[in-house]
Amino acid sequence: MILLVTSTATPPATWYIIAAVAIMFVVTFALRALPFAILAKLRDSKFVNIMALWMPAGILGLLAIVIFYSTAAAPDTVLWKLLVAVAVTIASHLCLGRRTLVSIGLGTVTYVVLVNFIA
Structure with missing residues:
Protein backbone atom coordinates (compact mmCIF):
# COMPACT_ATOMS: atom_id res chain seq x y z
CA MET A 1 0.00 0.00 0.00
CA LEU A 42 21.67 -16.98 -23.52
CA ARG A 43 19.61 -19.76 -25.15
CA ASP A 44 22.70 -21.45 -26.56
CA SER A 45 24.67 -21.24 -23.31
CA LYS A 46 25.67 -24.61 -21.87
CA PHE A 47 25.34 -23.25 -18.31
CA VAL A 48 21.77 -22.04 -18.91
CA ASN A 49 20.80 -25.40 -20.40
CA ILE A 50 22.26 -27.29 -17.42
CA MET A 51 20.49 -24.95 -14.99
CA ALA A 52 17.20 -25.41 -16.87
CA LEU A 53 17.61 -29.16 -16.49
CA TRP A 54 18.56 -29.30 -12.80
CA MET A 55 17.01 -26.20 -11.23
CA PRO A 56 13.39 -27.43 -10.95
CA ALA A 57 14.45 -30.64 -9.22
CA GLY A 58 16.81 -28.74 -6.95
CA ILE A 59 14.18 -26.23 -5.92
CA LEU A 60 11.61 -28.96 -5.35
CA GLY A 61 14.09 -30.98 -3.31
CA LEU A 62 15.07 -28.01 -1.18
CA LEU A 63 11.42 -27.14 -0.61
CA ALA A 64 10.66 -30.72 0.38
CA ILE A 65 13.56 -30.80 2.86
CA VAL A 66 12.53 -27.53 4.50
CA ILE A 67 8.87 -28.52 4.78
CA PHE A 68 9.72 -32.04 5.94
CA TYR A 69 12.06 -30.70 8.62
CA SER A 70 9.67 -28.03 9.89
CA THR A 71 6.73 -30.45 9.95
CA ALA A 72 8.70 -33.26 11.61
CA ALA A 73 10.03 -30.85 14.24
CA ALA A 74 6.52 -29.73 15.26
CA PRO A 75 5.57 -31.05 18.72
CA ASP A 76 2.28 -32.72 17.73
CA THR A 77 3.45 -34.37 14.50
CA VAL A 78 2.94 -38.08 14.02
CA LEU A 79 5.89 -39.04 11.84
CA TRP A 80 4.20 -41.97 10.11
CA LYS A 81 1.64 -39.65 8.48
CA LEU A 82 4.42 -37.57 7.01
CA LEU A 83 6.29 -40.63 5.77
CA VAL A 84 3.13 -42.09 4.17
CA ALA A 85 2.53 -38.81 2.31
CA VAL A 86 6.14 -38.77 1.09
CA ALA A 87 5.84 -42.40 -0.04
CA VAL A 88 2.62 -41.63 -1.94
CA THR A 89 4.32 -38.66 -3.61
CA ILE A 90 7.33 -40.72 -4.69
CA ALA A 91 5.24 -43.71 -5.82
CA SER A 92 2.82 -41.58 -7.82
CA HIS A 93 5.70 -39.70 -9.42
CA LEU A 94 7.37 -42.92 -10.53
CA CYS A 95 4.21 -44.82 -11.51
CA LEU A 96 2.22 -42.07 -13.23
CA GLY A 97 4.80 -40.98 -15.76
CA ARG A 98 6.75 -38.42 -13.72
CA ARG A 99 3.98 -35.84 -13.69
CA THR A 100 5.22 -33.45 -11.03
CA LEU A 101 1.98 -31.59 -10.35
CA VAL A 102 0.00 -34.82 -10.05
CA SER A 103 2.47 -36.38 -7.63
CA ILE A 104 2.70 -33.23 -5.49
CA GLY A 105 -1.08 -32.96 -5.47
CA LEU A 106 -1.58 -36.59 -4.45
CA GLY A 107 1.04 -36.32 -1.71
CA THR A 108 -0.51 -33.13 -0.38
CA VAL A 109 -4.03 -34.57 -0.41
CA THR A 110 -2.76 -37.71 1.33
CA TYR A 111 -1.09 -35.69 4.07
CA VAL A 112 -4.12 -33.42 4.58
CA VAL A 113 -6.48 -36.41 4.79
CA LEU A 114 -4.20 -38.25 7.22
CA VAL A 115 -3.74 -35.23 9.47
CA ASN A 116 -7.38 -34.18 9.53
CA PHE A 117 -9.30 -37.45 9.43
CA ILE A 118 -7.05 -40.16 10.90
CA ALA A 119 -6.44 -40.12 14.64
Whole structure:
Protein backbone atom coordinates (compact mmCIF):
# COMPACT_ATOMS: atom_id res chain seq x y z
CA MET A 1 0.00 0.00 0.00
CA ILE A 2 1.31 3.40 -0.94
CA LEU A 3 0.53 6.33 1.31
CA LEU A 4 0.60 9.72 -0.33
CA VAL A 5 1.62 12.20 2.33
CA THR A 6 0.63 15.80 1.70
CA SER A 7 0.89 18.86 3.88
CA THR A 8 -2.79 19.69 3.45
CA ALA A 9 -5.95 17.72 3.89
CA THR A 10 -6.75 17.81 0.18
CA PRO A 11 -6.20 14.69 -1.91
CA PRO A 12 -3.38 14.67 -4.46
CA ALA A 13 -4.04 16.02 -7.90
CA THR A 14 -5.30 13.71 -10.63
CA TRP A 15 -2.14 14.19 -12.71
CA TYR A 16 -0.05 13.12 -9.72
CA ILE A 17 -1.96 9.86 -9.32
CA ILE A 18 -1.85 9.17 -13.06
CA ALA A 19 1.91 9.82 -13.10
CA ALA A 20 2.47 7.49 -10.13
CA VAL A 21 0.44 4.70 -11.75
CA ALA A 22 2.26 5.19 -15.07
CA ILE A 23 5.66 4.97 -13.38
CA MET A 24 4.60 1.81 -11.52
CA PHE A 25 3.38 0.30 -14.80
CA VAL A 26 6.63 1.05 -16.63
CA VAL A 27 8.82 -0.30 -13.82
CA THR A 28 6.71 -3.46 -13.40
CA PHE A 29 6.63 -4.12 -17.15
CA ALA A 30 10.39 -3.59 -17.46
CA LEU A 31 11.14 -5.92 -14.56
CA ARG A 32 8.90 -8.61 -16.04
CA ALA A 33 10.32 -8.28 -19.57
CA LEU A 34 13.99 -8.03 -18.61
CA PRO A 35 14.55 -11.75 -17.86
CA PHE A 36 13.10 -12.73 -21.24
CA ALA A 37 15.30 -10.22 -23.06
CA ILE A 38 18.40 -11.50 -21.28
CA LEU A 39 17.47 -15.17 -21.64
CA ALA A 40 16.94 -14.84 -25.40
CA LYS A 41 20.64 -14.07 -25.77
CA LEU A 42 21.67 -16.98 -23.52
CA ARG A 43 19.61 -19.76 -25.15
CA ASP A 44 22.70 -21.45 -26.56
CA SER A 45 24.67 -21.24 -23.31
CA LYS A 46 25.67 -24.61 -21.87
CA PHE A 47 25.34 -23.25 -18.31
CA VAL A 48 21.77 -22.04 -18.91
CA ASN A 49 20.80 -25.40 -20.40
CA ILE A 50 22.26 -27.29 -17.42
CA MET A 51 20.49 -24.95 -14.99
CA ALA A 52 17.20 -25.41 -16.87
CA LEU A 53 17.61 -29.16 -16.49
CA TRP A 54 18.56 -29.30 -12.80
CA MET A 55 17.01 -26.20 -11.23
CA PRO A 56 13.39 -27.43 -10.95
CA ALA A 57 14.45 -30.64 -9.22
CA GLY A 58 16.81 -28.74 -6.95
CA ILE A 59 14.18 -26.23 -5.92
CA LEU A 60 11.61 -28.96 -5.35
CA GLY A 61 14.09 -30.98 -3.31
CA LEU A 62 15.07 -28.01 -1.18
CA LEU A 63 11.42 -27.14 -0.61
CA ALA A 64 10.66 -30.72 0.38
CA ILE A 65 13.56 -30.80 2.86
CA VAL A 66 12.53 -27.53 4.50
CA ILE A 67 8.87 -28.52 4.78
CA PHE A 68 9.72 -32.04 5.94
CA TYR A 69 12.06 -30.70 8.62
CA SER A 70 9.67 -28.03 9.89
CA THR A 71 6.73 -30.45 9.95
CA ALA A 72 8.70 -33.26 11.61
CA ALA A 73 10.03 -30.85 14.24
CA ALA A 74 6.52 -29.73 15.26
CA PRO A 75 5.57 -31.05 18.72
CA ASP A 76 2.28 -32.72 17.73
CA THR A 77 3.45 -34.37 14.50
CA VAL A 78 2.94 -38.08 14.02
CA LEU A 79 5.89 -39.04 11.84
CA TRP A 80 4.20 -41.97 10.11
CA LYS A 81 1.64 -39.65 8.48
CA LEU A 82 4.42 -37.57 7.01
CA LEU A 83 6.29 -40.63 5.77
CA VAL A 84 3.13 -42.09 4.17
CA ALA A 85 2.53 -38.81 2.31
CA VAL A 86 6.14 -38.77 1.09
CA ALA A 87 5.84 -42.40 -0.04
CA VAL A 88 2.62 -41.63 -1.94
CA THR A 89 4.32 -38.66 -3.61
CA ILE A 90 7.33 -40.72 -4.69
CA ALA A 91 5.24 -43.71 -5.82
CA SER A 92 2.82 -41.58 -7.82
CA HIS A 93 5.70 -39.70 -9.42
CA LEU A 94 7.37 -42.92 -10.53
CA CYS A 95 4.21 -44.82 -11.51
CA LEU A 96 2.22 -42.07 -13.23
CA GLY A 97 4.80 -40.98 -15.76
CA ARG A 98 6.75 -38.42 -13.72
CA ARG A 99 3.98 -35.84 -13.69
CA THR A 100 5.22 -33.45 -11.03
CA LEU A 101 1.98 -31.59 -10.35
CA VAL A 102 0.00 -34.82 -10.05
CA SER A 103 2.47 -36.38 -7.63
CA ILE A 104 2.70 -33.23 -5.49
CA GLY A 105 -1.08 -32.96 -5.47
CA LEU A 106 -1.58 -36.59 -4.45
CA GLY A 107 1.04 -36.32 -1.71
CA THR A 108 -0.51 -33.13 -0.38
CA VAL A 109 -4.03 -34.57 -0.41
CA THR A 110 -2.76 -37.71 1.33
CA TYR A 111 -1.09 -35.69 4.07
CA VAL A 112 -4.12 -33.42 4.58
CA VAL A 113 -6.48 -36.41 4.79
CA LEU A 114 -4.20 -38.25 7.22
CA VAL A 115 -3.74 -35.23 9.47
CA ASN A 116 -7.38 -34.18 9.53
CA PHE A 117 -9.30 -37.45 9.43
CA ILE A 118 -7.05 -40.16 10.90
CA ALA A 119 -6.44 -40.12 14.64
